[in-house]
Amino acid sequence: MSANSRLTIAAHALAWIGLYQRQGHEVATSEQIAASANTNPVVIRRLLGELRRAGLVESRRGVGAGWSLARELESITLLDVYEAVEPGPLFAMHRTAPDQGCVVGHGIQPAMQGIYEGIEETVRNELARVTLENVLQDVLAAPR
Amino acid sequence: MSANSRLTIAAHALAWIGLYQRQGHEVATSEQIAASANTNPVVIRRLLGELRRAGLVESRRGVGAGWSLARELESITLLDVYEAVEPGPLFAMHRTAPDQGCVVGHGIQPAMQGIYEGIEETVRNELARVTLENVLQDVLAAPR
DNA sequence: GCAGTCGTAACAGTCATGGTTGCAACAACC
């Protein structure tokens, strides 16, 4: 389906801020993060704005402004990020309602709905098992 | 992410063909299926063409032509349909490669890759647990 | 040969996403 990269970029930004703060800096700017992710600062600000609404990061304005973590990396899971950043369901129903006069058209949506909900639940469980601290450790463990 | 409905429509089509054949008919036309799914016959033909390439259905041409199942509904899982119909991964990486000179930019892709592969594997396992026969039974069990 | 259906190309419309520009709001610092 060639999905979007929002979750990837959001995790990238959080790991970057976390590492930067551990190196003694107070805040990170969207421009620095954008340079690391090789994208536009506005894209980063948009994403971090959603993470702020979810209570994962904070921002300061004015000179010397930037972004900082609102919670420790250990306490943020990929599920937190996913819910902050991905609005819709993994699988979609018909665009237009199927023929309700047909047996299949009438019953297919509740049937698939139940299946899809189960799958989304297991995906959420998987995402909830990974913290951003795990991600950062994996990042640092990558071979040069 | 507001995904696509290809898997839903494909399952709808297969269940429809399966039920139709159990009612004594040999083949189903794309027009009949499109009427049930409330879409265009060409959309159905395109999808069923991908299912045919995967060996799930067969088609006949000429007068009295149409589509029939190549395997029993019991032996077709949603994973078979998913693989026939959804090409890409669930989650995408960065559009443009991140800065390899940055520690995070260098390590983030292998880190996320590993996580995503694990999640896709569990999704596949879930999909493999549901047969189209299960789906049809769920469809028929829907309250009127 | 006729009729009905598939097979497929071509194109427009919609939507999500990403990239870009521009500018107001804000706050530290001088």
Add this chain to the structure above:
DNA sequence: GGTTGTTGCAACCATGACTGTTACGACTGC
């Protein structure tokens, strides 16, 4: 109080995936 650097946000365009639609050739039973 002015300057400066950064966020916040709106507006717009480009791209790509998917859907819907039309058109027409290919095929086959009658």
